[in-house]
Amino acid sequence: xxxxxxxxxxxxxxxxxxxxxxxxxxxxxxxxxxxxxxxxxxxxxxxxxxxxxxxxxxxxxxxxxxxxxxxxxxxxxxxxxxxxxxxxxxxxxxxxxxxxxxxxxxxxxxxxxxxxxxxxxxxxxxxxxxxxxxxxxxxxxxxxxxxxxxxxxxxxxxxxxxxxxxxxxxxxxxxxxxxxxxxxxxxxxxxxxxxxxxxxxxxxxxxxxxxxxxxxxxxxxxxxxxxxxxxxxxxxxxxxxxxxxxxxxxxxxxxxxxxxxxxxxxxxxxxxxxxxxxxxxxxxxxxxxxxxxxxxxxxxxxxxxxxxxxxxxxxxxxxxxxxxxxxxxxxxxxxxxxxxxxxxxxxxxxxxxxxxxxxxxxxxxxxxxxxxxxxxxxxxxxxxxxxxxxxxxxxxxxxxxxxxxxxxxxxxxxx
Amino acid sequence: xxxxxxxxxxxxxxxxxxxxxxxxxxxxxxxxxxxxxxxxxxxxxxxxxxxxxxxxxxxxxxxxxxxxxxxxxxxxxxxxxxxxxxxxxxxxxxxxxxxxxxxxxxxxxxxxxxxxxxxxxxxxxxxxxxxxxxxxxxxxxxxxxxxxxxxxxxxxxxxxxxxxxxxxxxxxxxxxxxxxxxxxxxxxxxxxxxxxxxxxxxxxxxxxxxxxxxxxxxxxxxxxxxxxxxxxxxxxxxxxxxxxxxxxxxxxxxxxxxxxxxxxxxxxxxxxxxxxxxxxxxxxxxxxxxxxxxxxxxxxxxxxxxxxxxxxxxxxxxxxxxxxxxxxxxxxxxxxxxxxxxxxxxxxxxxxxxxxxxxxxxxxxxxxxxxxxxxxxxxxxxxxxxxxxxxxxxxxxxxxxxxxxxxxxxxxxxx
Numbered sequence: 001x002x003x004x005x006x007x008x009x010x011x012x013x014x015x016x017x018x019x020x021x022x023x024x025x026x027x028x029x030x031x032x033x034x035x036x037x038x039x040x041x042x043x044x045x046x047x048x049x050x051x052x053x054x055x056x057x058x059x060x061x062x063x064x065x066x067x068x069x070x071x072x073x074x075x076x077x078x079x080x081x082x083x084x085x086x087x088x089x090x091x092x093x094x095x096x097x098x099x100x101x102x103x104x105x106x107x108x109x110x111x112x113x114x115x116x117x118x119x120x121x122x123x124x125x126x127x128x129x130x131x132x133x134x135x136x137x138x139x140x141x142x143x144x145x146x147x148x149x150x151x152x153x154x155x156x157x158x159x160x161x162x163x164x165x166x167x168x169x170x171x172x173x174x175x176x177x178x179x180x181x182x183x184x185x186x187x188x189x190x191x192x193x194x195x196x197x198x199x200x201x202x203x204x205x206x207x208x209x210x211x212x213x214x215x216x217x218x219x220x221x222x223x224x225x226x227x228x229x230x231x232x233x234x235x236x237x238x239x240x241x242x243x244x245x246x247x248x249x250x251x252x253x254x255x256x257x258x259x260x261x262x263x264x265x266x267x268x269x270x271x272x273x274x275x276x277x278x279x280x281x282x283x284x285x286x287x288x289x290x291x292x293x294x295x296x297x298x299x300x301x302x303x304x305x306x307x308x309x310x311x312x313x314x315x316x317x318x319x320x321x322x323x324x325x326x327x328x329x330x331x332x333x334x335x336x337x338x339x340x341x342x343x344x345x346x347x348x349x350x351x352x353x354x355x356x357x358x359x360x361x362x363x364x365x366x367x368x369x370x371x372x373x374x375x376x377x378x379x380x381x382x383x384x385x386x387x388x389x390x391x392x393x394x395x396x397x398x399x400x401x402x403x404x405x406x407x408x409x410x411x412x413x414x415x
Numbered sequence: 416x417x418x419x420x421x422x423x424x425x426x427x428x429x430x431x432x433x434x435x436x437x438x439x440x441x442x443x444x445x446x447x448x449x450x451x452x453x454x455x456x457x458x459x460x461x462x463x464x465x466x467x468x469x470x471x472x473x474x475x476x477x478x479x480x481x482x483x484x485x486x487x488x489x490x491x492x493x494x495x496x497x498x499x500x501x502x503x504x505x506x507x508x509x510x511x512x513x514x515x516x517x518x519x520x521x522x523x524x525x526x527x528x529x530x531x532x533x534x535x536x537x538x539x540x541x542x543x544x545x546x547x548x549x550x551x552x553x554x555x556x557x558x559x560x561x562x563x564x565x566x567x568x569x570x571x572x573x574x575x576x577x578x579x580x581x582x583x584x585x586x587x588x589x590x591x592x593x594x595x596x597x598x599x600x601x602x603x604x605x606x607x608x609x610x611x612x613x614x615x616x617x618x619x620x621x622x623x624x625x626x627x628x629x630x631x632x633x634x635x636x637x638x639x640x641x642x643x644x645x646x647x648x649x650x651x652x653x654x655x656x657x658x659x660x661x662x663x664x665x666x667x668x669x670x671x672x673x674x675x676x677x678x679x680x681x682x683x684x685x686x687x688x689x690x691x692x693x694x695x696x697x698x699x700x701x702x703x704x705x706x707x708x709x710x711x712x713x714x715x716x717x718x719x720x721x722x723x724x725x726x727x728x729x730x731x732x733x734x735x736x737x738x739x740x741x742x743x744x745x746x747x748x749x750x751x752x753x754x755x756x757x758x759x760x761x762x763x764x765x766x767x768x769x770x771x772x773x774x775x776x777x778x779x780x781x782x783x784x785x786x787x788x789x790x791x792x793x794x795x796x797x798x799x800x801x802x803x804x805x806x807x808x809x810x811x812x813x814x815x816x817x818x819x820x821x822x823x824x825x826x827x828x829x830x
Contacts, residue, residue, distance in 0.1 A: 123579050128662060149660050154603045155594055159662040160575040160669065164538050164753050165627055174628040176750035179570055179699065188569045190699045212580055212671065213589040213830075239750065245564050247543055247574035248663020254575065255750040256627065284594065284605050335591035335654065335670040338579050415628075 003090040004098045007037035012403025019262035023113040030066040045106040067120040072207040073341045115261035119342040126346045127158040129323035133351035136363045156323035162254035169407040175414040176255040180238035192414035193236035196383045200359035203231040203346040212338040218289045221326035230260035230407040231346045260407040272296045272395035293324035299393045306386030311374045316357040385413040418505040419513045422452040427818020434677035438528040445481040460521040482535040487622040488756045530676035534757040541761045542573040544738035548766035551778045571738035577669035584822040590829040591670040595653035607829035608651035611798045615774035618646040618761040627753040633704045636741035645675035645822040646761045675822040687711045687810035708739035721801030726789045731772040800828040
């Protein structure tokens with residue numbers, strides 16, 4: 001399949017992808033779009049022109065809302081039809097939109113658009129599902145011989161995070177202040193975090209709600225998942241280390257999380273499905289899966305110091321995840337916890353087996369003991385003021401590319 | 416002050432209280448009301464009749480929405496005026512409403528009303544601010560000589576909880592299922608929780624938002640707090656014990672939290688303000704307070720087995736809290752975490768110094784070693800199927816009573 005919209009060789013936004021997002025420009029208000037090449041398809045224009053007239057469940061203004069929640073809530077039968085219709089309309093072999101008078105209005109230049117949060121996020125959960133990451137952290141802070149805690153291989157450990165501070169790519173973050181107490185301090189001190197870190201994660205978004213008391217089986221889980229975004233789970237390691245016992249991370253995490261603005265659908269990722277790592281010991285029946293729920297998604301993280309070039313510091317892959325999305329959602333709801341459309345579930349830091357595949361500075365610079373050297377000789381143990389952290393993610397197979405674009409945010413000094 | 420509405424001696428809903436809630440009846444849709452005696456004032460009727468005509472910031476339909484968020488977001492200047500106007504109108508010395516033709520329509524019988532969640536909750540945070548509770552738990556599970564972890568007296572420990580499963584009083588909950596691994600088990604097992612517990616808490620609700628990156632000082636904190644509700648933080652102790660390392664409680668808590676439906680305003684509680692316990696060691700400057708932020712609120716918990724009388728099992732008080740609301744909110748935002756109108760912040764279990772003042776079955780029956788004996792000789796280590804757990808809260812001083820009503824929920828068997 002080739003589109004009549006020019007799509008460069010390394011574009012993440014091919015005709016096989018067609019992710020959904022919310023955008024605005026200087027001229028038009030926030031609305032729903034689909035990314036293709038360097039363009040955004042304004043779905044409201046296609047809807048107005050009758051291109052979706054047979055999809056009768058679509059309210060008139062469904063694409064003119066400032067989040068995708070109501071659209072996603074219409075269900076996969078509807079959202080898939082819309083995406084497939086856009087795929088047809090963008091196909092170089094079809095003339096319906098290609099030569100239509102509305103084409104100019106329907107196709108917006110991506111560089112002129114401001115990308116917003118694609119969904120209103122109700123609840124946000126962060127898992128801890130990479131064995132390599134959990135092992136690295138356990139080795140550094142506990143015991144190399146018993147790096148994983150006893151529960152880790154029996155359930156996808158997770159915790160609730162802060163939804164209000166999830167921001168779209170491009171919004172800068174401010175270095176958080178807080179309490180920390182290093183081993184050499186008599187009492188805790190207060191100030192800007194000295195150990196600001198990123199975490200390379202992916203997050204899925206649910207597109208279907210449950211009632212309180214209901215559970216989702218691993219077999220049904222994907223019916224509830226609309227798609228994925230890149231997720232940078234900003235972390236202040238010194239604040240986190242002091243506060244986190246016994247109830248988990250709080251201010252070390254909740255000052256900001258950055259996401260990529262385009263939701264790549266589960267349908268677009270289907271071709272890149274892989275088996276996950278073998279799970280040993282065998283998991284309890286409610287966590288067993290009939291099919292593969294892993295995805296081969298290349299992940300990269302870059303640090304770009306102020307006014308300088310960016311430096312790739314991490315090359316990882318989502319396929320390393322020990323716990324998959326079906327297991328995460330089945331576990332999350334097995335106690336009857338109800339979910340809503342627009343809820344977000346991050347994977348936890350995605351580290352691979354090699355030292356260059358670790359998904360956080362904590363691991364890459366091994367607790368500050370192995371600083372990374374950047375292009376111009378600067379060293380990094382953690383993230384400095386003025387640094388921009390950029391994460392990218394893409395799948396590639398048999399010449400077909402489906403990617404996430406990027407999530408990027410600059411770190412401003414504490415005030 | 417006396418109201419022309421009959422208010423019985425032990426009513427929580429006196430003319431000094433006037434809490435806000437959202438109610439519906441068989442005849443009228445969800446809307447905002449104020450409780451007085453056994454009645455609810457339908458604020459939309461008063462608004463229609465022009466009783467608030469000088470409060471120009473009130474949109475026409477502000478009291479006909481299904482949550483109080485938009486009303487609260489108008490700011491304390493407005494919400495205080497509305498409450499004070501209702502207080503005037505209900506005063507036995509004033510005739511404006513007492514003899515008005517709309518009186519019948521404006522005053523709804525509380526027993527005919529269904530009380531809903533008063534706010535749409537964005538984010539929900541649970542603190543751990545009772546020293547007695549944290550000490551009891553630390554003594555039971557760790558070390559009686561070092562029951563409090565090193566950070567506990569330096570910061571109000573807290574974590575994020577699940578907003579989606581917060582339900583109003585009266586909605587039954589289902590016993591959650593999940594993994595647990597007792598000391599005598601070789602591997603984790605799966606099934607209905609065998610140690611279902613309640614936690615007696617109060618929760619405050621923020622009425623004013625901040626921007627990401629901003630912090631709230633202890634001096635300003637109360638400007639951001641609209642009021643309080645009773646909060647039952649249902650907990651499955653066996654699930655929690657197995658899952659909670661290292662990232663905190665998750666499925667052991669997120670299956671349900673029950674709240675009382677009436678938000679008692681900070682203004683109504685002002686007369687019951689008290690100093691909190693002395694904090695030693697001295698806290699960091701950002702946690703220091705100029706005035707008293709504690710409140711003398713009597714708290715009670717009851718267990719009512721199916722078809723039997725209720726048994727009071729806990730008599731506690733909010734004044735025991737080591738960390739106060741100003742410190743909680745200042746700490747929560749000191750790193751720049753942004754808050755929204757309708758966010759909820761629970762206190763953590765409120766235990767007092769005596770054995771009958773512990774705020775959970777875990778503590779009352781001391782980890783199952785001292786079962787409670789109920790009226791008819793039945794024993795309880797934890798909560799059984801069919802039990803209804805009821806919590807009440809009220810302030811009383813110089814003949815003036817301001818209370819919360821109750822939060823009640825029955826436990827249904829797992830399915």
